[in-house]
Structures are given as structure tokens and as C-alpha cells.
Amino acid sequence: MRESFELMLDIFLKEKELLRKKGWIVSSPYSYEWWDGLKSAEEIIISAILVQMSRWENVKRVIQSMREVGLTNFEKLYMTSDEELYSLFKSINFYRTKVKRLKYLAKITIDLGSLEKLYDRDILLSIDGVGEETADSILLFAGHKLHFPPSEYGKRVLSRLFGRELNNKREVKTMVENNLRKGIFEYKLFHAGIVTVGRAFCFKEPKCDNCILKDICNYTMK
Ligand code: SF4
Structure with missing residues (x-):
């Protein structure tokens, strides 16, 4: 085999x-670009949540818009109002739920003190909306874990x-x-x-x- x-x-x-x-x-092994040219670990993590039940083309457009205004930074994302995020995520299915999940994920990361600490399978799986495929995708493509x-x-x-x-x-x-x-x-x-x-x-x-x-x-x- x-x-x-x-x-x-x-x-x-x-x-x-x-x-x-x-x-x-x-x-290259540690590049973030594997995911259709994304630029950072945060972009991959955000995409992994947004893409569930949604079209990738829409997710990619949203990530580009977020990047332009600095919203791929978790601290800034967490501080942004839900309404502002709703209007940005309108093209994404279940965007209200996803805003809630992303803000929670951003908060956990801020509380943990670093992205590196988020790369723990049990922590990821404890987050609402993060199943095994999403958790392992984040671990592999954002965290470079096996x-x-x-x-x-x-x-x-x-x-x-x-x-x-x-x-x-x-x-x-x-x-x-x-x-x-x-x-x-x-x-x-x-x-x-x-x-x-x-x-x-x-x-x-x-x-x-x-x-x-x-x-x-x-x-x-x-
Ligand atoms: S399409 Fe699927 S079943 Fe057919 S050759 Fe490829 S992997 Fe095999």
C-alpha cells in the first residue's frame, strides 16, 4: 500500500x-499559499470556517476584502461589530452563525496568547462548528502539523x-x-x-x- x-x-x-x-x-512545505494563494495562517483559519456549506469563490472574495481592511488580524476581527461583519459576509451561507464562530475563535486565540497554542486538536474540536475535517485542515495548512x-x-x-x-x-x-x-x-x-x-x-x-x-x-x- x-x-x-x-x-x-x-x-x-x-x-x-x-x-x-x-x-x-x-x-514550499511551510507556505500558506497552498490554499489558493492565501497569505497567512489567520486567512486559512477564517476560510476554513467560512467555506462550510459555501462557495469557495465567495469565500475568497470575502478574504480579499477582509485583508484590505486588516480584518484578518484576530484582535481587530474580535473588536469589530457584528453588523459590520454581517455586511461583509453577506455572500456566505449562514453568515450570522459564522460571524459568531469566528469571533469566538478569535477570542480563544487572544486568550491563549498565540496562534501556536490554538494548534491543539482537542481545543479546536471543542469549538462549535469545528469538526474533524476543519480541525485537521487548520492544523495542517495553517499550523503545519502532521x-x-x-x-x-x-x-x-x-x-x-x-x-x-x-x-x-x-x-x-x-x-x-x-x-x-x-x-x-x-x-x-x-x-x-x-x-x-x-x-x-x-x-x-x-x-x-x-x-x-x-x-x-x-x-x-x-
Ligand atoms: S475517477 Fe475515481 S474510480 Fe475512476 S480512476 Fe479516478 S480515482 Fe479511480
Whole structure:
């Protein structure tokens, strides 16, 4: 199985232009730009909350607006009135709830004294609206910690690729963390690659003929 993970890493690296088209910028291990060119850990954390049940294009526009007025700074975000944030977040689904969550998250970070202290899985999971996928995405892409985000894309792609049904997203995390080479670059690339395959080819009715993983996928060998 480890060999297949290595092969996938090679394929994802070779296909980095495709990954870019799907919003993943293959960068240096500790860059924040992996998430469609975002500029800071705070931007990634804010995006991870805003993107739930929302379109990424809208989230990206909101982040740009926040950046222009300095609102990606957690202290400033916390001090800003809800009404001001509502008007900024209008294009985001459930924006009122998300304003509440972001302000709470900003407050926790301020109370902890540093972002580094926020990169604790238990603390993140204790925050309303932060599930395992969001927590691990923050840990990996903002905190550069070796936690693999479990996703529905991962569940579908890896189940088909290995010809073995994964029952839940947690099994994705376990499988990847047990078999993927340990490295920040490798974890980020693998997540970006798997999500790209899920978004571009591995639909309910998969488009295997065009898929970048077709030569190593069990599903196409049935
Ligand atoms: S080859 Fe088909 S089943 Fe396999 S990962 Fe690609 S789209 Fe999914």
C-alpha cells in the first residue's frame, strides 16, 4: 500500500497545473499559499470556517476584502461589530452563525496568547462548528502539523482506488497517516491531490477515462 501512496504523490506533483486549476497551489512545505494563494495562517483559519456549506469563490472574495481592511488580524476581527461583519459576509451561507464562530475563535486565540497554542486538536474540536475535517485542515495548512484532514472526497477516491470500502472519514485519516510518508509537503500535496481527483473525476458516476489515477486504480481494473 505504501508504494501506491508514493505513486500517487508522484502523480499529484506531475499534475500540479491541474491541482492549481482546482484551487491548490503546490508550494514550499511551510507556505500558506497552498490554499489558493492565501497569505497567512489567520486567512486559512477564517476560510476554513467560512467555506462550510459555501462557495469557495465567495469565500475568497470575502478574504480579499477582509485583508484590505486588516480584518484578518484576530484582535481587530474580535473588536469589530457584528453588523459590520454581517455586511461583509453577506455572500456566505449562514453568515450570522459564522460571524459568531469566528469571533469566538478569535477570542480563544487572544486568550491563549498565540496562534501556536490554538494548534491543539482537542481545543479546536471543542469549538462549535469545528469538526474533524476543519480541525485537521487548520492544523495542517495553517499550523503545519502532521494531521491529515479526513474528507468525503478521500473516502470515495481511496475506497475505489484500493477496492476496499472505507466506512467513514476517520478511516481515511487512519489509512493515510499509517501509510503516507511523514512530511508537511507530502501531507499537503496528498490532500490537495485527493480533493482535486474528487472534484475533477471521481464523481458518483466517475470519469475514469480522464482521471490522473486511472493507471493505478482498482476500480478501472474490475
Ligand atoms: S480512476 Fe475512476 S474510480 Fe479511480 S480515482 Fe479516478 S475517477 Fe475515481
